[in-house]
Amino acid sequence: MNKIATPIPEDLIRKMFRRFTEEEIIPRAREMDEANEFPRWMFEKVARTGAYGIRYSPRVGGGGGNTTQFCVMVEELARGSMSVAAFTAMQCLMGTNFLYEYGTPDHHERLFKPAIRGEKVASFALTEADAATDLAGVKTIARQDGDEWIINGSKTWITNAPCADFFTVLCQTDKSKGLRGLNFFLIERGTPGLYVSKKFDKLGTRATEISELAFTDVRVPFENRLGKEGQGVSNLMRMLGVIRAMTAALSLGLARAAYEHAARYAMERTQFGKKIGSFQLVQQKIANMATEIWASQLMVYKVTEMIDRGERPLKEASMAKYFASEVACRAADEATRVFGAYSYSMEYDVQRFYRDCRFLLFGGGTSEILQTIISRECGVF
Amino acid sequence: MNIVVLVKQVPNTHDVRIDPKTGNLIREGVESIINPEDRHALEAALGIKDRLGAEITALTMGPPQAIEVICEAVATGADRGILLSDKAFAGADTWATSTALGLAIKRIGEFDIILAGRQAIDGDTAQIGPQVAEFLGIPQLTYVRDLEVLEGKITAERVLEDGCERIEAPFPVLLTVLAALNEPRHPTVAGMLRSASERAPIEVWNAADIGAKALDVGFLGSLTQVTRTFTPKEARNTRHLEGSPGSVAAQLIQCLQEQGIRLGE
Amino acid sequence: MAVSIDVDKCNGCGMCSRSCPYLALVIEDKKAKWLEERCTLCGACLESCKFGALTGEMPTREVPDFSDYRDVWVFVEQHDGALHRSAFELIGCARGLADDLGQKVAVAVFGAEVKGQAQDLIRHGADRCIVVEDPGLAYYRTCTYTHVLGEIIRGYKPGILLIAATHLGRDLAPRLARRMGLGLTADCTRLSIDPEEKILLQTRPAFGGNIMATIVSRFSRPQTATVRPGIMKALEPDATRTGEIVVEELDMAECREFTHVLECVLQEKKRADLAAAKIIVAGGRPVCSERGIEVLREFAEAVGAEVACTRVVVEEGFLPVEHQVGQTGQSVRPEVYFACGISGAIQHKAGMDGSRYIVAINKDPDAPIFGVADYAIVGDLFEILPALTRSIKGS
Structure with missing residues (x-):
């Protein structure tokens, strides 16, 4: 038997989801x-x-893929629908993630495995009325009471909340400890x-649902704290690079869709007896889109490789997310x-791209806050 | 039960464009895909596996990159994949291709059902299925849009030009299927990633592995040769038809007839 | 024996082994050894030995002598004793080829009772009609027909064999070709004789019709092709033509049939989807009336077409959405697309400009649809379509 090179997994994932998206x-x-x-129905498909x-690992029924493959997948989905890509990213x-890493075997069997x-x-609740990137402002409180936690407070802009079966919620357990007093808790619907x-x-x-959550003396068992006491923020920071790379990949997918539609249309539509693609000002737009998309792509996949x-x-992921989302817009x-x-x-899809791209400007951190973070990383603050 | 599924990697002919200056095919940027009807053949095999249990082997012949369609078949649920790849196989017509596939199937061993798409979108010949069946000396059922596996035999509904027939055949049997047969499933992420790994149950065979001689397969083993290719039709030359409605109608019917299209038949 | 090794000259250097792509030459006990079962006779090793120890002869490919194969044959498809429409077309085509070669046209027709058709085949251009009658041939079955046609070929040695590229023909031809060792070209749309080599040039579309390829069969006879129905021209029947009718008796017991037909349902044409339609008749805003839809349907029925429309017709409620072609509807690429009263907005053109031939009928001579049309008719569809319907029904 002769050997030939095995295919590159990223290419297979890209092809698979390109076709899934198209079909x-x-x-x-x-x-x-x-x-x-x-x-x-689409969530199930x-x-x-x-x-x-x-x-996640094949041991728990996952695919065993890396961040690059994950980002390739959501990029391809975003090329078809930002809504579908967004709820997929949330679920993935x-x-x-916190349930996978810190959940009990019972959580895994009852919630995590059914979720994948x-x-x-699944849903994830971080943002509050007065706290988003400013995690120190989180006011939702979890207080220990025997072997239970009692949670009070509220969250807003929670993707999937209206249909979610369980939530990973950031709460404060000890205000005096600041960021070290924050922890994630699992709260089940009902x-x-x-x-x-x-x-x-x-x-x-518009095909992802977002709403608010409010907690009034919500009691959950002790083991519903996901992670060691006080580790919530540091655990989140470990995931933040992936979140930003993923948001950048979503942006890339949308940018490609907008570009492909524009390029095709430029070669179809005629004015003054010529294809509009023969006009230099249209060509300039196409050239700029293509160039910026390539730059985004290089950034996104350099970050995922790292x-x-x-x-x-974290700095590079912030740059990639900032740049790619602006490119998408x-x-x-x-x-x-x-x-x-x-x-x-x-009747045309471009209006949807135009509306959907705004989601990218704040999801995963606004451009403004990201610029602040990048500058700080550069030593200027 | 053992099932062999024949698959082929093809250029996505929807993307194929002609260079207006040279008349050549523009292959750049044309995606290679699994032949659409072959996905329905694979789905038919997976359906049988789900219901009755089966061991599915996906088989293809092509250049090294055709391994992708084997990965896809394995990722979708085939138990084993085999790529026939060798310079000696290159340039094969359907005669030489069916020789190679037939020899490979003989080496795979016992089988009950062979499934394939009716035809591949790059050639549209629909010849490989029947030729492999004849090579192996087994019955063929082409244009299948429905099938049922029973004890030791299969009944299939074949589409005819003006209707359909239900036909029964004993195992082993080869079927070529239409898209109407089923709704193919997608591969899984886990399957895709596994199929690209070293552990994947995928083998690559060359001419010697299947016991073929250089003169039996590929260009040298082919009975037909392509002598010329050309672009069928230039940009549309609009022809204006004028006159009374009756005369315009007659002119149009005549024009289309000259292009080999007869209305009303 | 193709490769031999002179063990006295071989020093076991391994050059031949390295030259072999198939591991068919190995070094054992410091001598090269040829493994016949792994050798593909590719010839890669022949120049590898510096010591003259390895010699061999690779088989070469020769064009056999086919001088005793002659005449152009047509396999005639029939159902229940009625000839398929392709039969006369193929005979018309065969007639031209045979005339170019100075040979005859022969046809083979099988069935339970088909002798009565022979005269008609001769009137349409056949010189000779081979008839095989057997109750077992009443209904097409792959292996039975392959056996009978194979035996006929073996006996008569035709130079060319044409079979219609129908479902039946495309089931039979490859099976036959494999059994008899014939080169086969599928679904030809043009056939001619090479003036020098006197071989059959078989032209067919490939890559979804994006290119045409001309194919020859130099290594086997008969040169066999399936021919797309509806392309070749039948000859006008000539009652004065004469020909030979031969009834062949074949031993049907030799033929092994595996399959068993349980049921055959001939059905009225079901409403196919637009994507698969060969002809599409599409209407725009002017057909938005009961009368408009009726005119469209009558014409579509007459030409065996599917009815389609633009977005506005769907929105006005005259046709359901599955008939809509365009940006928001389906994309179609039929053989012929009739755009009736369609202005040719870009969103509609996007869905249909891949059609092979586009016929545009519109009152407005400046309608953009004429820019993509092969045939432009400036006029009222309410006059043109009924005229077309009448002409087709009348013919």
């Missing part, structure tokens, strides 16, 4: 957006590919005192200009 997502993307609700377990990473099979929806608001009406990503080597490239904007009045029609 399953793109034909239904508009419909999902218009329905303005969580498409559970994605689940059947094993996507939600891509980052933030919603399940797509039988349960726990008395947990209130889930009705979903927000949003500009974009993460996969075991490094913690510019690409969506330029695409609408190439489409002219048609971009204003709900």
